[in-house]
Amino acid sequence: MQVIEGSSSMKKTKGKSSTTEREFVFEFKAGKQSCHLSVPLNFPVEENISDLHGRLMLLHNLPCFIEKDLKQSLEIFIEDQTNQDRDIDSELALQKIKMGQVDMDHLTKAWSKAYTETTLEHAKPEEPNWDEDFADVYHELIHSPASETLLNLEHNYFVSISELISERDMELKKLQERQSHEMDEVMQGLGKTRSDHDVNTVAAKHFDSQQELENKWASELKQLTSIQKQEYQEWVMKLHQDLQNPNNSSVNEEIKVQPSQLRGSHEGNERLYEEQRQLEESFTIHLGAQLKTMHNLRLIRADVLDFCKHKRNHRSGIKLHRLQTALSLYSTSLCGLVLLVDNRINSYSGIKRDFATVCQECTDFHFLPLEEQLKIIQQVVLYARIQRNSKVKNHPDVLKNGSSEDKYKNIERNPSNIFPGEFYITRHSNLSEVHIVFHLCVDDNVRSGNITARDPAIMGLRNILKVCCTHDITTITIPLLLVHDMSEEMTIPWCLKRAELVFKCVKGFMMEMASWDGGISRTVQFLVPRSISEEMFYQLSNMLPQIFRVSSTLTLTSKR
Known part of the structure; x- marks a missing residue:
């Protein structure tokens, strides 16, 4: 052995x-x-x-x-x-x-x-969560006959905020006109009775006055939205409790709101929303290797903020054009929008400021205000940058080329900024047709005509679609040309080349979705700027079915 x-x-x-x-x-x-x-x-x-x-x-x-x-x-x-x-x-x-x-x-x-x-079975029950209780109650009420009452109440709050914003804009306009007149008088006397010091003093005084007035109105707006949110949530919970008692006659009176009263409250202050003719083309496609999934594609010519602004129902004059958005707020069919922004997480300039203004027009009764969400995002980004810095310092061999070293230096200079291709997400219940906004960071490179499928903006779209698959976002709106406004360098060949690239990349990403979510039908909306010509729009419309190979009915005949 x-x-x-x-x-x-x-x-x-x-x-x-x-x-x-x-x-x-x-x-x-x-x-x-x-x-x-x-x-x-x-x-x-x-x-x-x-x-x-x-x-x-x-x-x-x-x-x-x-x-x-x-x-x-x-x-x-x-x-x-x-x-x-x-x-x-x-x-x-x-x-x-x-x-x-x-x-x-x-x-x-x-x-x-x-x-x-x-x-x-022997564990202690979880303590009730106010946000979860309110979400359940709201979801139940918005799918009941009380939905009209909820929307009417939201509309009243919207009108109150709009009136306050109008007063703010009017007062700021008057201040700017008065300051402009004062500055003109000082400039006329420059070199005679006035000096450069006088000009600087008047400019500093004007700046302080404008800042003081803006802070005053910002405080009033914040206080009003806070009061509205508290009143609304308490009213929704009370309405739900009262509805449990079918013998409560006051509930029936509360639900039956008189449209004439609501219309009269804001009829004189209502601002008309001028809309340019919106072009739209819809397609149905089937994608997949073996098990094909049906998706809806849309090509839309509109402004990106049109999906966020509130549109009144001109027939009744009392409802916001957001009933479907409210019905799907707590569901598995959310709507998302890609907003192209710079690398700073704030709402002080450009499209970010316009978006923040739209968010201010109506109180968000379910989520944190935009400014508070951005503060939280800044803290998360700063923490992530600190972790990345420590990793790079402990492993200096990761800096293999000049671009990586430049990127690392940029992190040290601006640790709270994000890079092209990265994005942050904000949640909203007060927008017209959108629940989720993906703030995708892009740089001036997207305006050039030589970007490839590996460009950070394209890879950012891929990651956004992956988030959509994992978080029940079934409708997503994407800027087709990766810009929100047209400029001189964006010629017809530039637009066709950019649209072809985005179409092909999104098609590939959608085919990947089958492995991400098992194949769920989705709606992808390709958005082009409002200033694009109709001829260009229809050229892009003809390109889409060629790339996605839109299925059509085939009729077979046989001869005997």
Whole structure:
């Protein structure tokens, strides 16, 4: 008989007095020769059995035909020895209890705590969450006859905010006109009765006055939205409680709001929303390798903020054009919008300021205001940058080329900024047709005509679509040309080349969706700027079905 002894490398010494060494014995035949494998093991065994088995096979050059039997025998041996150790420990623990060496009260509390924490039916119920309760109540009411009342109330709040904003804009306009007149008088006397110091003094005074007035109106607007949100949430909860009582006559009166009263409250202050003719083309496609999924595609010519602004129903004059948005607010069919922004997380300039102004026009009764969401995002980005900086400093070998080094220096200079292709997300319940806004960072490179499928903006779109798949966003609006406004360098060939690139990339990303979410039907809206010509729009419309290969009905005839 050939005896195989386990080497010392197989011993797992932990340096603890509680470990015991036991010998594992395995016998097998190799042809006519009987072999005996003996390996010392330390118990309790904390090593993975599969790893231990592989090391035995490799170190002792064991034949492959015993691999399965060896692993089975090893598992049985470890399980038996472990159970024996547990039985011994249990007997010793029982002996200590019988001899009075253990505090029974302490042991009972420990067992009770462990049992209640691991057994669901005995666990303490979770404390009620106000946000979750309000969400459930709102979702129930918006899908009931009370939905009209909710929208009417939201519209009244919207009118109040609009009136306050109008007063603010009027007062700021008057201040600017008065300051402009004063500055003109000072400039006319420059060099005669006025000096540069006088001009600087007047300019500083004007700046302080404007800042003071803006802060005053910002405080009033914040206070009004806070009051509206509290009143609205309390009213919704009270309405839900009252609706549980069918004999409550006051509820019926509350639901039946008189449209004439609401219309009269804002008829004189209503601002007309001028809309240019919006062009739209819709397509239905089927994508997938084996199991094809149907998707809806739309090509729309409009302004990006048209999906956020509130449009009144001109027939009744009382409802916001957002009933469908309210119905799907707490559902698995959310609507998203891609907004192209710069690398700073704020709402002080450009499209970000316009978007923030739209968000201010109506109080958000469900989520934090935009400014508070941006503050939280800034903190998260700053924390992520600190983590990345420490990683780069600890592993300087990651800086392999000049671009990476420049990027690292940029992180140190502006740790709260984001890079092209990165995006942050804000949630809204007060927009017209959008629940989720993806703020995608792009730079001036998107205006050039030589970007590729690996451009950060394109990869950012891929990541956005992946988020849509994992978070129930079934409708997403994407700027087709990766710009919100047209400029001189954006010629017809530029537009066609950019649209072809985005169409093909989005098609590839949508085919990936089948592996991300199992194949769910979605609506993708491609948005082009409002200033684009109708001729260009229809050229892009003709390109879309060629790239996505829109399915059409095929009629077969046979001759007999």
